Amino acid sequence: MIPVHVVARSRVAADLFLENHSFLAHAVRIETNQKSFFSLINSIVATASEDVVCIVHDDVFLPTDFEHSLRGLVLELSRYWSNWGLVGNAGVTSLRYGYRATNVVRYLADPHGGPNLAGYIVPAQSVDGNVMLLNVAAMREKRLQLPDFDGFQLYDIILSIESLYRDLLVLIAPQLACWHGSRGNQLSFDEAASSTSFENYLQSRLVNRKIQTLNGEKKVPLPLQIPFSETETRIDLFDRGLASCAIESRVTIVIRTKFERPALLTRCLDSVKAFIAETDARLFDYVLASSVEASVDFESYNLLKIDVGADRDSRFQLVQYAAQQLDSTYLWFLDDDDWLFPNAGSSLTKAIRSVSSPAVFFLDTQHFTERVVPGSDGVYEFSSEPGRFFSCQDHFQSLSGSNHSPFCSVIFPRTSLLEIPSSAYDSVVYFEDYMCVLNIVSKGILLSVSLSVLCVGISIRDSGNSVTMTDRSVWNRSMANVVSLVARDSRNVMYSVPLFAKAEPVFVSSTVDRQVIEDLQLQLRKAFDAIDEYRSSSSWKITSPFRRVKKLWNRIQGKVPDSTVSRRF
Structure with missing residues (x-):
């Protein structure tokens, strides 16, 4: 049996989850009165007697065959993704999938929408924390431990980064699909993501200057000083998000x-x-x-x-x-x-x-x-x-x-x-x-x-x-x-x-317009380069005083408009 830890905001929420998931009651372990998701995850990783555990929010609805899906998922992970560490049902990927070429994969329904891919386990940079499957045995072996942060924001991103940092795969799997009845709290996320402690953490772990999350892009400030030896301890999130499975191809x-x-x-x-x-x-x-x-x-x-x-x-x-x-x-x-x-x-x-x-x-x-x-x-x-x-x-x-x-x-x-x-x-x-x-x-x-x-x-x-x-x-x-x-x-x-299901932009016009813009931009670059070359010439510099006199005279005569065109390219 794979235990399902339910992080409940209150006893009422816990009872409601049990009422809605009576088919899963034997596997549910309620976690209440928590002040930090980070501390909870550290505790579960350190003390769990099972090799694999599942952690869910109290506002998710899991399908009736969820336990069977979990067992099948663990078998598939063991066969094709043996060094897996963390699995979610939504997240950000390095590759882009499907006809919309999206790098945000969703195997769930929530107030934001429904799934946008079907049937494939894909490697990820980070996953959402509404439903997570943890390989606690591998995490213990790799000595994974989250920083001592308070609250209920960013834990899923940091757990993803810590897993990748220790060479454990982060994956998104359709077997964890569910309904999640939450829109999230963007203000709380923004406040946490802009904290000095989070920015310092990202600087210490990543070489990337920005990361993408399900809540938007987060810039990583450039550290004031990095000793040379520390550069080897940081990872490229895009590169680590490209994981290999055990399928031979040529x-x-x-x-x-x-x-x-x-x-x-x-x-x-x-x-x-x-x-x-x-x-x-x-x-x-x-x-x-x-x-x-x-x-x-x-x-x-x-x-x-x-x-x-x-x-x-x-x-x-x-x-x-x-x-x-x-x-x-x-x-x-x-x-x-x-x-x-x-x-x-x-x-x-x-x-x-x-x-x-x-x-x-x-x-x-x-x-x-x-x-x-x-x-x-x-x-x-x-x-x-x-x-x-x-x-x-x-x-x-x-x-x-x-x-x-x-x-x-x-x-x-x-x-x-x-x-x-x-x-x-x-x-x-x-x-x-x-x-x-x-x-x-x-x-x-x-x-x-x-x-x-x-x-x-x-x-x-x-x-x-x-x-x-x-x-x-x-x-x-x-x-x-x-x-x-x-x-x-x-x-x-x-x-x-x-x-509307094929692609968000209008097909022909958007492509033609973009190509026209690219061609015009290239022509404009060439024109400005030619102007810069001419203006740097000695003849241009020698005649500069005469042009200034001519320009002043034209203004006196009212031949030059007040507004001027500035180069903004």
Whole structure:
């Protein structure tokens, strides 16, 4: 039996909880007359005879099968999350989940709303304290102890941080779902969160300069002085919130190429090797895929070669062939002019290992406008300028009629690619990325996981990019085939979901407006940079006295308005 400690505000509240949970009476232990949630948790961890305990508020309603759910949850945790420490039914996550790409996961109903995810145990940075499952045996072994604070605020956040600080996982699980009849007290939370003791605690435990909570964002003041030795004792909450479960999977990076751009392909391969070096080699491998034989410089690499007619574009056939020939859990497609950012490797590794069943992963990517020029000693140099940014959080907006996820920004379960009809691989030339994304997003079956870390750079050049082609006939024909295949598939149920459930922003207009704004901001930056460069020139400085005289004369003549435009960029 797993004891359920009910923290009751009064004897009346305790009796009411027992009346509403008669099916659980044998497991309930009432905790009344408490002055500090911190002291109570410390006492339970220190004295509990059981290895696992549950702590709940007196204003929750637990489902009638709650005890059975607890037992099943503990078994699942022992199997897949052996180093777990704390589990809740709502909290803040490092990854973003679902079609709204939210990092606030809720497996409960309360006055704020209902659940926003279903069926998955996910790692978290912190959990809400309305229902908590504690691995007290592991906490005792790790010598976990909360600070000696009074009151009933912040204990859940601090317990989460202390668990992560001692390498115990913090998780959110649907088995703890309930009704919680409280809106919370924002004023009390704000008062506690702004206290010097809490800020000092955060400074001593975290390297982060801010944290997100269910009650809003909390900035962490920069400590006045940190001895060098202490920097190693603090943790990154985002990084610790990326936990691994005991599910083995493998990702194969498939690089599509025709060996016509050796400098770009070499860069791509170098970035992939550097990326894998920052990860676990047991998780990632890579292979080249082409419809032609490898050139001499690339003969040593593993090659997936497919034979297609000379008049056919092989890009989508390579996707199908890779899905058929490889046995990896996931496939990640790059073109030979893309490249990976190696510093994203660690976060992506943890993200992939955080799911206990196949999911689809969406990543941040960005266009870079490039010029490739031969450098000294035959080494090519790349002049790159950042362009359009593709947020992983926008993937559900692909249902609006335009793609918001470049091919390299998605890591696909291999099985999802095998489900695409062969007619699609034969008829869709361009928009093959859109076809693969829609095949997943429109069905609403797989868990979507979004990692807000820039992982891939996409090269945009004056020539050599199909996306910059002026003749759009092939593009338009491919889109016609994509639309036809999607519209005739009755399994694409997400097209029938009401707009309000799909996404909070308006689909097309919000995206177009944002891109227009980004382009204008980039142009404005360039203009201001040009102005700054001109104003720093010697000719500008020499003529400054004359301009001042001219400006004064214009004001005397009334030619200059009183209001002036100031630079606010």
